[in-house]
Structures are given as structure tokens and as C-alpha cells.
Amino acid sequence: MNAPGFSTWWVRLGQLAGLAALALLGAFDLRYGLYTGASAVEALRALVQVGLAVLTAVVWLPVHRQGSRSLPLAALVLGAISLAVTFGFVLLSASGRYLFGGSWGLAESAGMIAVVFVVTRWGAARLAPWAAVLAALAAAALPLRAGTEYVYVIFGLLQALGAVGAAAVGIYLRVVAAGRERAIALVRAEQRAEFARDLHDFIAHHVTGIVVQAQGARFVAEQDPQRVIVALEQIERAGAETMASMRRMVGVLRNPDAPPDAPLAPLAGVADLAPLLEGHNGTTNTPALLYVDGPLDGLPVEVSTSAYRVVMEGLTNARQHAPDARSVAVSVRRTPDWLLVRVADDGATPRSAPARGHGFGLLGLTERVRALGGTITAGPGISGGWVLDAAFPLRSAVAR
Numbered sequence: 001m002n003a004p005g006f007s008t009w010w011v012r013l014g015q016l017a018g019l020a021a022l023a024l025l026g027a028f029d030l031r032y033g034l035y036t037g038a039s040a041v042e043a044l045r046a047l048v049q050v051g052l053a054v055l056t057a058v059v060w061l062p063v064h065r066q067g068s069r070s071l072p073l074a075a076l077v078l079g080a081i082s083l084a085v086t087f088g089f090v091l092l093s094a095s096g097r098y099l100f101g102g103s104w105g106l107a108e109s110a111g112m113i114a115v116v117f118v119v120t121r122w123g124a125a126r127l128a129p130w131a132a133v134l135a136a137l138a139a140a141a142l143p144l145r146a147g148t149e150y151v152y153v154i155f156g157l158l159q160a161l162g163a164v165g166a167a168a169v170g171i172y173l174r175v176v177a178a179g180r181e182r183a184i185a186l187v188r189a190e191q192r193a194e195f196a197r198d199l200h201d202f203i204a205h206h207v208t209g210i211v212v213q214a215q216g217a218r219f220v221a222e223q224d225p226q227r228v229i230v231a232l233e234q235i236e237r238a239g240a241e242t243m244a245s246m247r248r249m250v251g252v253l254r255n256p257d258a259p260p261d262a263p264l265a266p267l268a269g270v271a272d273l274a275p276l277l278e279g280h281n282g283t284t285n286t287p288a289l290l291y292v293d294g295p296l297d298g299l300p301v302e303v304s305t306s307a308y309r310v311v312m313e314g315l316t317n318a319r320q321h322a323p324d325a326r327s328v329a330v331s332v333r334r335t336p337d338w339l340l341v342r343v344a345d346d347g348a349t350p351r352s353a354p355a356r357g358h359g360f361g362l363l364g365l366t367e368r369v370r371a372l373g374g375t376i377t378a379g380p381g382i383s384g385g386w387v388l389d390a391a392f393p394l395r396s397a398v399a400r
Contacts, residue, residue, distance in 0.1 A: 015061055015063075018057075018060070018061070018114060019057065019061070021110060022053065022056075022057055022107050022110060022111060025053075025106045025107035025110055026050065026053060026107040045089070048085060049085075049104075049105040049108055049145075050105075050107075052078075052081065052082055052085065052105070052108050052111075053105060053107040053108040053111050055078055055081075055111075056078065056108060056111025056112055056114065056115055057111055058074075059071070059074050059075055059078055059115050059118065060111065060114040060115050060117070060118040064118065064122040064123075065122065066122055066177070067122070067123075067124050067125065068122055068123060068124060069123075069124045069127065071118065071119060071122060071123045071124075071128075071131075072119050072123040072124055072127035072128050072130070072131035072132075073127065073131070075115050075118075075119045075123070075131035075132070075134070075135050076127070076130065076131045076134055078112075078115065078135070078138075079112075079115075079131065079134035079135040079137065079138040080134065082108070082112065082138035082141075082142070083134070083137065083138050083141060085145075086138070086141045086142060086144055086145050087141075089144075089145045090144055090145070090148065093147070093148075104142050104143050104144075104145040104146040104152075105142060105145070108142060109139055109142050109159055112135055112136075112138050112139040112142070112163070113139050113159070113162050113163050113166045114166070115135045116132050116135045116136050116139070116163045116166045116167050116170070117166035117167065117169060117170045118170070119131045119132045119135065119170070120132050120166070120167045120170030120171050120174065121169075121170035121171075121173055121174050122174075132163075132167050132170075135163070136160060136163035136164065136167065137160075139159045139160065139162070139163045140156045140157070140159050140160035140163065141156060142156070142159060143155040143156045143159065144156060207238075210235050210238050210239060214231070214235060217231040217232065230282075231283075234282060234283060268305065268308045269299070269301070269304030269305050269307070269308050270296045270299065270304050270307050270308060270332055270339075271296060271297075271304070272308060273290055273308065273311055273330065273332065274290060276308070276311060276312060276315070277289075277290050277315075277330065280315045280319070280328075283319075284319055286318065286319070286322070286323075286325045286326065286327060286328055286345070287327050287328070288315060288318075288327070288328040288329075288330055289327060289328070289329055289330065290330050290331075290332075291329065291330065291331040291332070292331075292332050292333075293331070293332070293333040293334065294333055294334030294335065295334060296332065296334060299334075299339065299394070300394070302372055303339055303372060303392045303394065306365075306368050306369060306372060306374075306390075306392065307332065307339060307341045307390070307392060309365055309368065310341045310343065310365060310369070310376070310388065310390045311330055311332075311341065311343055313343075313362060313365050313388065314328070314330070314343025314388040315328065315330075315343065317362075317386070317388070318343070318345040318347070318386070321347070321386070322345045322347025322385070322386060323347075324347050324348055325345040325346050325347035325348075325385065326346055327345070327346060328343065328344070328345045329342070329343075329344045329345075330342070330343050331344075334394075336394075337393060337394055337395055338391055338392065338393060338394060339391070339392040339394060340389075340390075340391050340392075341389070341390045341391075341392075342387065342388065342389050342390075343387070343388040344381055344385055344386070344387040344388070345385045345386055346381075346383075346384060346385040347384075347385050347386060348384060348385075362378060369390055369392070372392055372393070373392075373393045374390060374391050374392040374393060375390070375391050376388070376389065376390040376391075377389045377390075
């Protein structure tokens with residue numbers, strides 16, 4: 001089991017330190033007054049207090065899960081037993097039959113304060129307050145076993161303050177751990193939203209290719225049957241990839257506890273642009289040409305993958321909205337501070353920006369680029385056609 005907010009190594013180190021402290025305090029108790037050997041009653045009293053000190057270790061020593069119900073229940077039982085023993089000793093002393101004195105058990109006091117900390121840190125929310133209060137009362141009442149004089153009352157108050165401090169630390173760490181869990185949940189939700197946007201881009205690209213190939217196959221079926229077979233193979237491959245991505249995405253969204261580390265598609269970057277354009281050229285009569293200016297190695301991963309998505313979106317839009325285009329130019333230019341990506345077609349069909357509520361691929365892509373500190377624009381080119389431009393800052397991306 002792992003304690004939230006702490007690594008197992010630190011928890012084990014704290015346990016060893018606690019056991020060492022408990023052993024030293026127990027040795028001090030036995031050496032200075034807990035056991036005098038004067039009578040069988042004294043021996044029994046010492047044995048009971050040593051047993052209670054060991055029981056505190058049984059409660060706080062294990063590494064508990066957050067929200068444990070057994071932990072506060074055990075603390076309630078232990079606190080009740082400790083209080084019963086304390087008041088039993090007080091009544092025996094008041095009767096005059098046995099006059100106890102000396103140490104009241106510092107090991108048990110430290111162990112009970114540790115129980116207060118552990119219960120407030122990891123106990124179930126409904127039971128933890130009651131268990132912590134009872135354990136704190138037991139720690140505060142422990143000095144009364146040695147006597148009811150003023151000095152023992154002062155020691156009891158000091159131990160009560162120690163228990164309150166332990167509870168405050170436990171509550172603070174509990175709040176910090178809860179905040180961390182909420183932050184992790186938020187990050188996971190954002191990652192799943194990012195996966196959903198990626199899924200749209202990936203599926204839109206392949207489904208568009210499938211439709212184009214199916215339309216092309218229908219026209220060339222009589223003239224060139226061999227091309228139909230090639231188109232069917234490409235359709236099958238693209239469909240299989242799309243279905244696999246959808247299954248992975250549905251699995252991630254259905255199970256919120258699943259780590260969202262399974263990518264919907266390979267994390268393609270600018271190094272994979274050539275195969276992307278080859279796939280595009282194999283499914284349409286509008287060839288795409290790639291122009292690269294500058295080295296593309298060593299780019300930040302988020303910049304490289306986002307640039308790939310820009311090109312994918314541009315090619316998809318060209319296939320959907322520019323059937324009369326003669327070519328698509330994809331240019332990637334790297335400067336010392338920027339990575340510039342442009343996808344431009346020479347289609348003559350008039351186009352406008354997507355209406356509000358549509359064009360989710362471009363909207364999602366805009367969010368991705370802006371999150372990296374970049375800019376993206378889409379609109380008619382000066383000499384016609386449609387141009388998609390994106391600029392990614394390299395220095396700020398590396399600083400991330």
C-alpha cells in the first residue's frame with residue numbers, strides 16, 4: 001500500500017525513526033519509575049502500560065490507505081482502553097489501597113500522539129474526528145496515572161497541546177494530498193480532452209481518404225481494375241487504423257481510472273511528414289509537395305507533433321474543400337526562434353472560414369497551437385486557393 005502524498009521510502013524511514021524513539025522512551029520509562037519491582041501490583045501496572053505503548057505502535061505503524069475505516073476504529077478502541085486504565089489507576093490511588101507514582105509512560109504518550117496524527121491524516125472522514133478527539137483525551141489524561149497534583153495536570157495540558165499539533169499537521173497534509181489528487185484528476189481530464197481532439201483529426205483525415213478512394217475506385221473500375229484493388233487495400237488499412245484508434249479512445253473515456261498513456265495513434269512528428277504526404281498522394285489526384293528549409297531534428301516533442309497535426313488538417317481540408325486544386329504545397333521552415341508551417345492549395349473553389357459550431361478540427365488545432373504560445377491563421381491566399389499558416393516559438397517551448 002502507498003500513502004498518498006508520501007513516497008514509500010519516506011514512510012518507511014519515518015516508521016524506523018518512530019520505532020527507535022518509542023524504544024528509547026520505553027527504556028527511559030522502565031529505568032525511571034515505571035517499574036520499581038516493589039510489588040506484584042506495580043509489576044502488573046508496568047506490564048499494562050508497556051502493552052498499551054506497543055498497541056499504539058500497532059495502530060500507527062502500518063501504512064494506511066486514504067480513507068481507511070479500520071484505522072479510526074482501532075484508534076477508538078485503543079483510546080477507550082487507555083482512558084479506562086488511567087481512571088482505574090486514579091480510582092485505586094484515591095481509595096488509598098495503592099499509591100502510584102513515578103513515570104506515567106512517556107512511550108505510550110508519544111505513541112498516542114502519533115495515533116492522533118495518523119488518524120487525522122489517513123482515517124475515514126466520518127470516524128477520524130471522533131477517534132482523534134478520544135486519542136487526544138487519552139494522551140492528555142496519561143499523567144494522571146502518576147498523581148493528581150498540579151504538576152501532572154500541567155503535563156497533561158502539554159500533551160494535549162502536542163496532540164492538537166499532531167492533528168493540525170495531519171489535517172494540513174491531508175488537505176495538501178487532496179489538492180494534489182484534484183490537480184492530477186484535472187490533468188487527466190485535460191489529457192483526455194486532448195486525446196478527443198486528436199481522435200477527431202486522425203479519424204477525419206483517414207475517413208476523408210476512404211471516401212476519396214471509394215469515389216475514385218468507382219470511376220476507374222472499368223478502365224483500370226488493378227487500381228481498384230490498390231484502393232480497396234488502402235481503404236481497408238485506413239479503416240482498420242481508424243477503428244483501432246476509436247476502440248482505444250473509448251476505453252480511455254469509459255475508465256476514468258485508467259492511465260491515459262495509450263496514444264490514439266503513433267506520436268507522429270515533422271519527421272513523419274513524408275509518409276503522410278505519400279499517403280495523401282495515393283488517395284487523391286491532387287499531389288502534395290513537401291518543402292523543408294532548415295534542420296528538423298531536435299525539435300521539442302509538443303512542437304513537432306503539433307506541426308504534424310497542422311499539416312494533417314491542411315491536407316484534410318484540401319481534399320474536402322478543394323477538389324479542383326492542382327497541387328498542395330507543404331512548407332516547413334525552421335529559424336533560430338520559430339518553426340513555420342504552411343499548407344497552401346491552388347484551388348479555385350471559393351471558401352470561407354468555418355461557421356460557428358463547425359470546423360472542430362481547426363478549432364481544436366487552434367487551441368493546441370495557442371497553448372504552445374504560437375499563432376495559426378487560415379484564409380484565402382493572395383493568388384487564390386487556401387492557406388493555413390502556423391508559427392511555433394522554439395525558445396519558449398524548450399523552456400517548458
